Amino acid sequence: MASASRCFTRALRTTAPTLRSTTTRSARFAIPQQTFRQQSRRGYASQPEQADTYEGNPSAMMWGAGALLVGAAGYGLYNYKPELFGKEAKAKGIFQPRFEDYQKVYDAVAKKLADEDDYDDGSYGPVLLRLAWHASGTYDAATGTGGSNGATMRFAPESDHGANAGLKAARDFLEPIKQQFPWITYSDLWILSGVAAVQEMQGPKIPFRPGRQDRDVSFCTPDGRLPDASKEQNHIRAIFGRMGFDDREMVALSGAHALGRCHSDRSGFDGPWTFSPTTLTNDYYKLLLDEKWAWKKWNGPKQFEDVKTKSLMMLPTDMALIKDKAFRAHVERYAKDNDAFFKEFSDAVLRLFELGVPFVAAEDQRWTFKSSFD
Numbered sequence: 001m002a003s004a005s006r007c008f009t010r011a012l013r014t015t016a017p018t019l020r021s022t023t024t025r026s027a028r029f030a031i032p033q034q035t036f037r038q039q040s041r042r043g044y045a046s047q048p049e050q051a052d053t054y055e056g057n058p059s060a061m062m063w064g065a066g067a068l069l070v071g072a073a074g075y076g077l078y079n080y081k082p083e084l085f086g087k088e089a090k091a092k093g094i095f096q097p098r099f100e101d102y103q104k105v106y107d108a109v110a111k112k113l114a115d116e117d118d119y120d121d122g123s124y125g126p127v128l129l130r131l132a133w134h135a136s137g138t139y140d141a142a143t144g145t146g147g148s149n150g151a152t153m154r155f156a157p158e159s160d161h162g163a164n165a166g167l168k169a170a171r172d173f174l175e176p177i178k179q180q181f182p183w184i185t186y187s188d189l190w191i192l193s194g195v196a197a198v199q200e201m202q203g204p205k206i207p208f209r210p211g212r213q214d215r216d217v218s219f220c221t222p223d224g225r226l227p228d229a230s231k232e233q234n235h236i237r238a239i240f241g242r243m244g245f246d247d248r249e250m251v252a253l254s255g256a257h258a259l260g261r262c263h264s265d266r267s268g269f270d271g272p273w274t275f276s277p278t279t280l281t282n283d284y285y286k287l288l289l290d291e292k293w294a295w296k297k298w299n300g301p302k303q304f305e306d307v308k309t310k311s312l313m314m315l316p317t318d319m320a321l322i323k324d325k326a327f328r329a330h331v332e333r334y335a336k337d338n339d340a341f342f343k344e345f346s347d348a349v350l351r352l353f354e355l356g357v358p359f360v361a362a363e364d365q366r367w368t369f370k371s372s373f374d
């Protein structure tokens with residue numbers, strides 16, 4: 001396994017066009033630099049030799065070639081060491097992506113979301129958000145393990161955990177983007193895409209900081225850290241409490257179920273929570289309170305369906321949010337006030353996406369990406 005991950009890292013390095021272009025740049029300029037050095041050596045150290053070598057052959061072509069070489073060497077040097085020409089020194093070796101570069105990745109995700117509208121209810125957005133959440137939701141505050149640093153769901157056993165069924169669709173969707181921008185880590189890409197998914201589905205802005213590093217298979221978290229939908233409030237508090245969230249944040253995060261659907265071939269549950277599963281709204285809370293819900297009669301796991309249309313669903317964990325008094329107070333608040341939901345959802349998702357990441361950038365250095373709606 002370790003060697004597989006080493007091969008993987010090596011493969012990444014060799015296929016990385018942007019990183020390659022840095023190497024190519026230095027290789028490209030190695031020739032003029034060398035020429036320049038030889039030229040100087042000749043000029044200063046070997047005058048007599050030079051006279052010997054070139055005696056009887058001082059053609060105009062030689063001068064022309066010499067001038068060209070000096071010009072090329074000068075150009076090379078200007079690009080390689082601009083500080084010698086009074087320009088700002090370039091960071092050597094590694095490409096250092098900036099906000100504009102991450103915005104380009106965001107734009108590529110947004111464009112692919114818009115282009116590939118034949119998936120599910122018309123968008124990969126929900127499953128991208130679920131990927132980012134399941135990458136982050138393995139965090140354990142007590143041990144500092146898990147969280148969005150690592151993208152360890154690339155590897156079995158984590159990719160095979162029951163809770164992650166179906167998330168291959170999201171990882172495969174993002175693979176061409178990773179190939180296009182090889183400098184971004186999978187772990188930053190997955191989270192950035194979760195941010196893009198929320199914003200492109202008309203949700204609030206989620207500020208973002210890069211800095212997640214990919215880790216190998218040995219950092220996979222044990223099964224059982226993500227919530228089990230067949231359970232209720234005690235379980236929700238145990239799982240999200242382990243990550244460090246309070247009741248209010250648990251209810252705010254659950255509002256993500258306004259998006260997407262359950263798939264019988266993934267979790268076993270079936271159906272969407274709302275009538276607009278590709279637009280983020282506070283409808284999840286409104287429907288929880290306003291509709292009549294009953295156990296669905298079917299040959300599948302226990303879930304609720306709306307009595308009126310029988311086309312919407314709620315999980316036992318969703319219903320627990322209105323059964324539990326303390327949770328219910330937040331459900332009522334969000335059902336009445338979409339702005340409060342958006343603000344608190346954004347804050348909680350930001351925190352979720354940063355769990356367990358040893359950032360270099362400070363908290364006031366987060367970026368807000370422009371969405372297609374700006």
Ligand code: HEM
Binds near residue numbers: 259
């Ligand atoms: C008690 C907590 C939670 C439970 C038990 C739970 C459970 C589930 C289940 C069973 C599915 C259906 C998966 C499938 O069959 O494809 C699902 C989908 C989804 N969940 Fe959750 N979830 C929880 C919290 C969250 C949170 C915190 C977020 C994000 C902030 C989230 C976002 C989503 C999204 C967007 C989908 C739709 C995915 C799709 O359409 O493919 N969930 N969740």
